Amino acid sequence: MGYDLASPIQYVKGVGPQRARYLARLEINNVRDALFHLPYRYEDRSSLIKISQLAAALADARMITVAGKVLSAEVVTPNPRGPRRGGLRIFELLLNDGSGSLRAKWFNQAYLKKHFKPGQDVVLYGVVKNNYWGTGLEMTNPEYEIMDDGDDDTTHPSSDQIHTGRIVPVYHLTEGISQKQLRSVMYTIISSVVSSVRDTMPHEIISRYHLPGLSESMANVHFPGPGIALDSLNSGSSPYHERLSFDELFTFQAGLAIIKKGEVLEKGISFHPNGSLADRLRADLPYTLTGAQERVLSDILNDMRSPVPMNRLIQGDVGSGKTIVALLAMLAAVESGYQAALMAPTELLSEQHYMNIHPLVEKLGLKIQLLTGSKKNKNIETISSGDANIVVGTHALIQESISFKNLGLIVIDEQHRFGVMQRATLRKKGVNPDTLIMTATPIPRTLALTLYGDLDYSVIDELPPNRSPVITRQLSEKQKEYIYQLMDEQVKKGSQTYIVYPVIEESDKTTLKAAITGMEALKAKFPQYNIGLLHGRMKPAEREEVMREFKKGSLHILVATTVIEVGVDVPNATLMVIIHAERFGLAQLHQLRGRVGRGSGQSHCILLNYGAAEDAAKRLAVMVRTNDGFKIAEEDLAIRGPGEFFGTKQSGLPDLKVANIVRDAKLLEVARKEAFALIEKDTQLQNYPELRRSIEDFWGMKLDLFKTA
Numbered sequence: 020m021g022y023d024l025a026s027p028i029q030y031v032k033g034v035g036p037q038r039a040r041y042l043a044r045l046e047i048n049n050v051r052d053a054l055f056h057l058p059y060r061y062e063d064r065s066s067l068i069k070i071s072q073l074a075a076a077l078a079d080a081r082m083i084t085v086a087g088k089v090l091s092a093e094v095v096t097p098n099p100r101g102p103r104r105g106g107l108r109i110f111e112l113l114l115n116d117g118s119g120s121l122r123a124k125w126f127n128q129a130y131l132k133k134h135f136k137p138g139q140d141v142v143l144y145g146v147v148k149n150n151y152w153g154t155g156l157e158m159t160n161p162e163y164e165i166m167d168d169g170d171d172d173t174t175h176p177s178s179d180q181i182h183t184g185r186i187v188p189v190y191h192l193t194e195g196i197s198q199k200q201l202r203s204v205m206y207t208i209i210s211s212v213v214s215s216v217r218d219t220m221p222h223e224i225i226s227r228y229h230l231p232g233l234s235e236s237m238a239n240v241h242f243p244g245p246g247i248a249l250d251s252l253n254s255g256s257s258p259y260h261e262r263l264s265f266d267e268l269f270t271f272q273a274g275l276a277i278i279k280k281g282e283v284l285e286k287g288i289s290f291h292p293n294g295s296l297a298d299r300l301r302a303d304l305p306y307t308l309t310g311a312q313e314r315v316l317s318d319i320l321n322d323m324r325s326p327v328p329m330n331r332l333i334q335g336d337v338g339s340g341k342t343i344v345a346l347l348a349m350l351a352a353v354e355s356g357y358q359a360a361l362m363a364p365t366e367l368l369s370e371q372h373y374m375n376i377h378p379l380v381e382k383l384g385l386k387i388q389l390l391t392g393s394k395k396n397k398n399i400e401t402i403s404s405g406d407a408n409i410v411v412g413t414h415a416l417i418q419e420s421i422s423f424k425n426l427g428l429i430v431i432d433e434q435h436r437f438g439v440m441q442r443a444t445l446r447k448k449g450v451n452p453d454t455l456i457m458t459a460t461p462i463p464r465t466l467a468l469t470l471y472g473d474l475d476y477s478v479i480d481e482l483p484p485n486r487s488p489v490i491t492r493q494l495s496e497k498q499k500e501y502i503y504q505l506m507d508e509q510v511k512k513g514s515q516t517y518i519v520y521p522v523i524e525e526s527d528k529t530t531l532k533a534a535i536t537g538m539e540a541l542k543a544k545f546p547q548y549n550i551g552l553l554h555g556r557m558k559p560a561e562r563e564e565v566m567r568e569f570k571k572g573s574l575h576i577l578v579a580t581t582v583i584e585v586g587v588d589v590p591n592a593t594l595m596v597i598i599h600a601e602r603f604g605l606a607q608l609h610q611l612r613g614r615v616g617r618g619s620g621q622s623h624c625i626l627l628n629y630g631a632a633e634d635a636a637k638r639l640a641v642m643v644r645t646n647d648g649f650k651i652a653e654e655d656l657a658i659r660g661p662g663e664f665f666g667t668k669q670s671g672l673p674d675l676k677v678a679n680i681v682r683d684a685k686l687l688e689v690a691r692k693e694a695f696a697l698i699e700k701d702t703q704l705q706n707y708p709e710l711r712r713s714i715e716d717f718w719g720m721k722l723d724l725f726k727t728a
């Protein structure tokens with residue numbers, strides 16, 4: 020019919036300029052976009068039930084579909100002289116299908132009156148019940164579709180077959196377009212272009228996994244043929260859905276494989292550390308490294324010795340001791356005559372890394388420089404001259420004005436806060452420097468394969484000895500006195516406490532408890548104790564001062580906001596109280612709790628729940644149940660879904676439109692295996708030019724940026 024995948028949506032029959040503008044809001048600009056705007060659910064309307072036979076459907080209370088003509092559509096006010104006079108308004112529709120009549124009611128939705136008029140053909144989808152008085156059958160708040168709303172396009176002669184009498188697709192809509200209109204447009208597209216969709220997947224792979232054809236899959240995902248199980252459609256796991264997900268995951272992983280292969284081919288630095296600095300540092304440590312730390316460090320050192328630029332992700336739960344591993348890697352770079360940089364996502368964290376590291380490395384006779392946005396960076400020439408062996412900072416490190424003499428190793432802490440682009444920009448400050456990325460939030464494997472699929476990775480899967488798991492409890496405001504008592508006990512035994520608040524100050528906009536008021540109350544309660552305050556609106560110098568005091572042990576209690584969420588390390592702190600714990604996400608709670616349990620004493624975490632929401636209670640229950648960051652991350656991924664978890668958007672990676680890495684975890688593994696094997700065999704995809712084009716289309720500019728990064 021003259022469209023191809025790139026045709027603007029406007030030219031598809033039944034669309035036109037006005038609707039094209041509406042569709043653009045759904046990110047449907049051309050025919051291809053429309054094909055990938057998949058139904059988000061399906062309704063089985065393959066069997067319409069006659070109204071005269073509805074009584075039989077009463078017993079099992081399942082969803083049923085009836086179709087008929089509107090006899091009347093009125094707003095009624097029941098019992099106007101009753102006690103709720105003026106309150107309740109019900110919109111009532113009376114429907115007849117030739118076999119009988121059915122009443123449908125919508126409570127407090129009087130506006131529906133605008134949509135319906137007598138004579139229209141409508142379809143209702145819902146549960147039928149005997150009404151209150153037992154005088155007849157009715158549906159309450161059914162879903163509805165107006166089949167004939169007066170603007171029916173005659174261009175769709177087959178329209179009855181697409182809206183009823185089958186499993187019908189239901190799409191996400193935007194204002195200005197009805198379900199039925201969109202469905203008709205989709206039907207036009209499917210019937211005209213789907214057979215010309217080119218399948219670029221290698222034949223071997225299609226036959227190895229018995230994948231259905233691509234056109235067939237597209238057609239069935241939008242307009243399922245008879246005999247496909249409704250459940251499999253609604254869960255997105257029909258064979259046709261899986262084919263589309265597989266293609267998307269394969270294309271994604273192939274891009275990662277290309278990036279990774281390109282990096283392997285690049286020439287990087289071969290470090291030759293002699294261990295002199297590292298040995299002296301180790302001799303100075305009050306502990307020995309755990310087996311897991313040693314194993315990960317040797318992975319890193321092997322990478323550093325090799326001429327291929329290192330790109331390694333280190334995962335390790337909070338408190339697993341990533342910092343010392345990173346420092347030893349940096350010393351290996353310095354021993355080999357290079358500079359090393361450590362980039363952290365916040366000023367507080369950079370300052371803390373600096374505070375921890377500088378006494379250690381200065382003893383070794385090295386020079387270390389702190390670089391953050393708010394510090395007036397007077398000494399940046401020490402970086403360009405090569406005087407500074409190690410530079411610690413925020414993303415201020417990647418500013419244009421900063422240059423290194425010979426940057427050999429980059430360590431990025433808490434990577435998920437940085438995008439892929441920032442990582443690439445920092446790498447450009449050196450000539451193919453080695454890159455080490457550390458993340459404190461454990462990432463489920465499937466997500467790691469997506470977000471960090473171009474990296475090698477190692478896991479520090481062991482905590483330092485003598486740590487007992489933090490005991491976590493969920494308490495309510497009523498137990499306040501008990502919490503005070505806990506704090507008092509901490510102070511008496513020489514331990515320290517964190518109290519975390521969701522906001523700094525009280526305000527008219529919320530009823531949340533705030534850090535400043537909280538601190539004042541505590542001071543009144545415990546006048547004999549030293550209580551500090553830490554939040555993001557303080558000047559960095561003030562913050563540093565407070566942290567130093569707390570670290571030294573001269574503050575008994577630190578009242579803070581979530582600025583302390585990541586990385587802060589004070590082993591003597593053994594109690595954490597989180598006020599309004601219901602306001603925080605799982606990953607955040609786990610990070611916060613990770614501030615305690617870092618020493619050998621038994622630590623406690625109190626989650627103070629002021630809310631009543633069920634999903635918050637669910638999150639807090641997960642926290643009480645386990646200290647295992649991987650388990651928490653899995654639960655989090657399941658509760659929030661992959662899109663929100665970490666914001667894949669800011670990672671700079673392409674979006675997944677069809678696949679869902681939780682649901683499709685198995686497919687992902689297979690797609691990754693096949694994609695990496697193919698790129699290994701044929702890096703340039705010389706034998707698969709069409710596949711290569713679809714990978715480039717999917718990744719867009721990003722693939723080039725990665726390649727040259």
Ligand code: ADP
Binds near residue numbers: 309312341459586588
């Ligand atoms: P994270 O992995 O959360 O960044 P850190 O590197 O901050 O953890 O380490 C947490 C604490 O454990 C620090 O106080 C650190 O000095 C200590 N630590 C690290 N490794 C060991 C070890 N092998 N044995 C004992 N304590 C250790």
Ligand code: MG
Binds near residue numbers: 341342432459586
């Ligand atoms: Mg850390």
